[in-house]
Amino acid sequence: xxxxxxxxxxxxxxxxxxxxxxxxxxxxxxxxxxxxxxxxxxxxxxxxxxxxxxxxxxxxxxxxxxxxxxxxxxxxxxxxxxxxxxxxxxxxxxxxxxxxxxxxxxxxxxxxxxxxxxxxxxxxxxxxxxxxxxxxxxxxxxxxxxxxxxxxxxxxxxxxxxxxxxxxxxxxxxxxxxxxxxxxxxxxxxxxxxxxxxxxxxxxxxxxxxxxxxxxxxxxxxxxxxxxxxxxxxxxxxxxxxxxxxxxxxxxxxxxxxxxxxxxxxxxxxxxxxxxxxxxxxxxxxxxxxxxxxxxxxxxxxxxxxxxxxxxxxxxxxxxxxxxxxxxxxxxxx
Amino acid sequence: xxxxxxxxxxxxxxxxxxxxxxxxxxxxxxxxxxxxxxxxxxxxxxxxxxxxxxxxxxxxxxxxxxxxxxxxxxxxxxxxxxxxxxxxxxxxxxxxxxxxxxxxxxxxxxxxxxxxxxxxxxxxxxxxxxxxxxxxxxxxxxxxxxxxxxxxxxxxxxxxxxxxxxxxxxxxxxxxxxxxxxxxxxxxxxxxxxxxxxxxxxxxxxxxxxxxxxxxxxxxxxxxxxxxxxxxxxxxxxxxxxxxxxxxxxxxxxxxxxxxxxxxxxxxxxxxxxxxxxxxxxxxxxxxxxxxxxxxxxxxxxxxxxxxxxxxxxxxxxxxxxxxxxxxxxxxxxxxxxxxxxxxxxxxxxxxxxxxxxxxxxxxxxxxxxxxxxxxxx
Numbered sequence: 001x002x003x004x005x006x007x008x009x010x011x012x013x014x015x016x017x018x019x020x021x022x023x024x025x026x027x028x029x030x031x032x033x034x035x036x037x038x039x040x041x042x043x044x045x046x047x048x049x050x051x052x053x054x055x056x057x058x059x060x061x062x063x064x065x066x067x068x069x070x071x072x073x074x075x076x077x078x079x080x081x082x083x084x085x086x087x088x089x090x091x092x093x094x095x096x097x098x099x100x101x102x103x104x105x106x107x108x109x110x111x112x113x114x115x116x117x118x119x120x121x122x123x124x125x126x127x128x129x130x131x132x133x134x135x136x137x138x139x140x141x142x143x144x145x146x147x148x149x150x151x152x153x154x155x156x157x158x159x160x161x162x163x164x165x166x167x168x169x170x171x172x173x174x175x176x177x178x179x180x181x182x183x184x185x186x187x188x189x190x191x192x193x194x195x196x197x198x199x200x201x202x203x204x205x206x207x208x209x210x211x212x213x214x215x216x217x218x219x220x221x222x223x224x225x226x227x228x229x230x231x232x233x234x235x236x237x238x239x240x241x242x243x244x245x246x247x248x249x250x251x252x253x254x255x256x257x258x259x260x261x262x263x264x265x266x267x268x269x270x271x272x273x274x275x276x277x278x279x280x281x282x283x284x285x286x287x288x289x290x291x292x293x294x295x296x297x298x299x300x301x302x303x304x305x306x307x308x309x310x311x312x313x314x315x316x317x318x319x320x321x322x323x324x325x326x327x328x329x330x331x332x333x334x
Numbered sequence: 335x336x337x338x339x340x341x342x343x344x345x346x347x348x349x350x351x352x353x354x355x356x357x358x359x360x361x362x363x364x365x366x367x368x369x370x371x372x373x374x375x376x377x378x379x380x381x382x383x384x385x386x387x388x389x390x391x392x393x394x395x396x397x398x399x400x401x402x403x404x405x406x407x408x409x410x411x412x413x414x415x416x417x418x419x420x421x422x423x424x425x426x427x428x429x430x431x432x433x434x435x436x437x438x439x440x441x442x443x444x445x446x447x448x449x450x451x452x453x454x455x456x457x458x459x460x461x462x463x464x465x466x467x468x469x470x471x472x473x474x475x476x477x478x479x480x481x482x483x484x485x486x487x488x489x490x491x492x493x494x495x496x497x498x499x500x501x502x503x504x505x506x507x508x509x510x511x512x513x514x515x516x517x518x519x520x521x522x523x524x525x526x527x528x529x530x531x532x533x534x535x536x537x538x539x540x541x542x543x544x545x546x547x548x549x550x551x552x553x554x555x556x557x558x559x560x561x562x563x564x565x566x567x568x569x570x571x572x573x574x575x576x577x578x579x580x581x582x583x584x585x586x587x588x589x590x591x592x593x594x595x596x597x598x599x600x601x602x603x604x605x606x607x608x609x610x611x612x613x614x615x616x617x618x619x620x621x622x623x624x625x626x627x628x629x630x631x632x633x634x635x636x637x638x639x640x641x642x643x644x645x646x647x648x649x650x651x652x653x654x655x656x657x658x659x660x661x662x663x664x665x666x667x668x669x670x671x672x673x674x675x676x677x678x679x680x681x682x683x684x685x686x687x688x689x690x691x692x693x694x695x696x697x698x699x700x701x702x703x704x705x706x707x708x709x710x711x712x
Contacts, residue, residue: 003574005378006677008581009684016692052616053699056624060695064688071684074677082567084540084559124617 006075007157013068014150017061021143024054028136035133051132058139059120061146062113069110069273072103072153077257079160089254096159102152109149111277112142118281119288122301126293134288186251188238190331197235198317204228205313208279212306215299221306222283228313229276236268240320243327267319275312282306342625345618349625352605363594364634370587371638371686372645373653374580378678379642380651381573383670388565391503392558396530397539399556400546413524415550422531422545424538430526432515436508438480441469447508447515454511460490463504467495482518490514576654577685584685588693595627595697606701607709619702627694631687639682647672 002008027050036044076089076099083095093099116138123131188196205228207221237253244256244264256265285302288294353360400419402409416430432449445466455461462472472478472492479489496504515521531546533539536559543555598606606619614622645651647670 003571003578005381005570005573005577005685006681008574008577009681013684013688016688020692049616049703052620052702053696056620056695056699060691067680067684071677071680074680078677082563 002157004075004079004157006071006078010068010071010075010153011150011157013064013071014146014153017064017068018146018150020057020061021139021146024057025140025143027054028140031136032133032140037128048129051129054139055120055124055135058135059117062117062120065106065109065113065146069106072106073254073257076103077254082160087255088252088258090252092160095161096156098152098156098159102149102156105145105149105152109142109145110273111280112138112145114277115281115284116142118284118301118305122285122288122294122297125297125301128293130291130293131288182237185234185237188234190239190242193235193238194332196231197238197240197320200224200228200231201235201313201317201320204275204279205310205317208275208282208306208313209310211282212303212310215303218286218289218299218302218306219283221309222280222286225276225279225283225309225313228279229272232268232272232276232316235320239331240268240323242331243324243329246327246329248329248331264323268316271312271316271319275309275316278305278312279309282309342621345622345625346629349622349629352622353626353629356599356602359594360630363591364630364637366587366590367630367634367686367690368637368641370580370583371635371682372641373583374577374685375639375642375682376645376651377573377576377580377654378682379646379674380654380670381569381576382675382678383646383673385566385569386671386673387502388569389562392562392565395558395561397533397536397558398531398543398546400529400531400550401554401556402528402550403552403554408528410522411526411529416526416529419529419546419549422542422549424533424535424542426532426534428529428531431528431530432512432521433527434515434519434521436480436483436518441466443469443506445506445508447510447518449512449515450509455493455509455514457511457513458490459493459511460514461494461496461509462492463496463507464498464501465505466508467492480518482520484520488514488518584689588689591690591693592697595694596700598701602701603704603709606704607706610704610706611710616702620698623694623698623701627691627698631690635683635686638686639679643672643674646670 002011031047031051034043035047073089076092080086080088080090080092083091086092086095093103116135119131119135119138123129123135204221204224207217207224210216211218211221233253236256237251241251241253241256242248244261245252253265255261256268257263258265282302282305285298285305289298289302291298400411402411402415411430416428419428429451431451434447436445436447437443438445443466460478462478467473470478472495474492474494476492477489478492479487481487490510496507496509510518516523531542533542539557539559543557546553546555609619610616645653650670
């Protein structure tokens with residue numbers, strides 16, 4: 001199913017990204033081997049000039065990966081109309097073996113790209129290129145992942161045939177623990193799931209807020225943000241979706257993105273992803289705060305990101321509580 | 335945060351002034367860019383509107399249609415066939431339908447003749463689709479003569495022209511009574527064209543179809559959802575092909591953008607040289623140039639999109655009509671329901687802004703690393 005407008009756009013973005021990082025890879029290697037800020041040689045001057053170009057290229061690639069995740073989910077959701085038995089993105093992703101791996105890799109790339117952008121941001125603000133080697137080493141690490149992602153998406157979309165009978169979200173997220181992690185998440189009892197959800201998000205919100213205010217406990221705030229992402233997704237699958245559908249057994253995390261449910265999924269996922277990326281970015285900046293040249297910049301940026309994360313997690317908590325209060329489903333008997 | 339916003343504001347301010355200094359060049363680029371967005375957006379908006387229209391048309395069709403096949407070809411339903419199906423659980427009602435095609439040499443077009451399930455016209459009377467009525471210049475109360483395939487001339491009175499709002503499905507439609515239909519086509523008594531079954535529960539449709547094919551091995555059940563899927567994927571495919579063809583234009587545009595961005599005039603070089611001499615850094619020049627690209631991109635995107643919206647929903651997408659809509663002698667006239675959807679806009683944005691930005695990155699960087707003294711001296 002390659003001749004779909006959004007599929008062409010996705011493949012175009014994946015190919016462009018891959019071409020760009022591939023073009024940057026030899027330069028990144030050169031930086032790792034030859035970079036020496038103290039030297040005034042012709043090569044060093046050239047490297048310094050070129051780092052502007054390749055940093056911009058890499059920033060562009062990372063930004064396009066952030067958008068590509070949204071487009072990928074959008075597309076999978078829309079394609080589900082083409083398959084027998086598919087009702088939402090789950091059906092379309094299940095229609096080919098590489099569907100879910102492609103999505104998971106795209107999510108991973110989303111966070112890696114966001115972290116790279118954070119490092120790039122503080123690096124460009126310092127005078128002495130403090131993170132240049134780290135940045136390009138990470139970029140070299142990203143290259144195979146981008147290639148894998150492009151390949152997965154290509155094989156997934158090429159392998160989609162419109163008359164495949166696929167399984168719908170009801171069977172994947174049915175809570176009978178037969179389907180690995182998804183089934184486990186759906187099978188969580190409501191009360192522990194709620195405790196986990198509100199506990200992890202509340203902790204992350206508190207820690208990021210504390211870090212934003214006092215500048216302390218940054219690393220912990222970053223770690224708790226990662227934990228909050230897992231808790232958030234598990235909570236959405238295990239109980240929040242039930243409240244949204246007002247149905248005690250429908251656990252799908254994708255159907256909430258549909259117009260039938262007023263696109264409420266976007267209201268949950270956008271703050272969750274943004275807050276997680278910001279929180280983890282804030283934690284990563286704590287790791288480099290002692291690097292020469294970043295003593296002022298990194299902590300300040302880390303606190304700014306923590307502010308964003310705290311607002312995001314707080315918003316998500318309020319939204320989730322509001323959605324539960326507004327729903328007519330009763331999961332927990334008083 | 336505030337100083338950062340202030341800085342970007344000044345950069346945008348400067349960029350706009352710089353763009354205005356080279357009006358002709360930038361307007362040219364903007365025009366080409368907007369034209370490209372216009373073409374891509376027209377295809378995309380039109381495809382989406384047609385998909386919507388097809389879904390609306392199919393929404394009221396029967397869930398299952400049963401056709402009988404003889405030697406792999408569609409054949410008439412013989413008497414007793416309906417009874418043979420018997421009672422299938424989940425089927426609300428089943429009904430034999432009568433319809434056929436008639437080639438009219440006067441208007442050189444095919445008509446669809448159909449006996450409606452309810453309120454069939456009286457003998458000697460018929461109702462007409464609006465396109466057909468327009469083509470033959472007919473109004474209610476006037477006579478219409480048709481020569482049957484048997485060579486006999488039949489004259490009917492037009493009772494009513496069907497409302498234009500149903501034109502997409504009724505363009506070539508002629509509704510007449512069962513007796514007239516059988517007499518006109520010399521249709522054997524008791525035979526039907528096909529059988530329509532309505533199934534209340536959508537999840538039962540596949541089971542009903544399976545039971546039908548088990549009970550009647552010579553029959554072919556056609557499901558509504560299958561038709562809907564076929565239309566959707568057909569229109570998607572046409573749209574995809576059109577976009578893939580336009581990809582050549584996209585490539586040409588990317589090359590143009592590269593050329594435009596790398597062909598710095600002497601003035602521009604001097605300008606960048608002076609900026610750097612008075613303290614701008616490479617990063618600032620880069621940011622200024624990126625703002626320039628973004629401003630052009632967004633203006634072109636908006637212009638192109640608005641143009642495409644007007645083109646599709648007010649002028650019926652004249653340019654791309656034949657590619658996406660298909661054609662027929664009696665093609666219905668219909669107004670598309672204006673709508674924009676998120677995925678579409680997002681896809682379009684990916685298609686246009688991303689390649690442009692990618693194409694201008696290298697030239698922008700080349701401009702940004704110019705040495706101030708070399709620039710001012712040269």
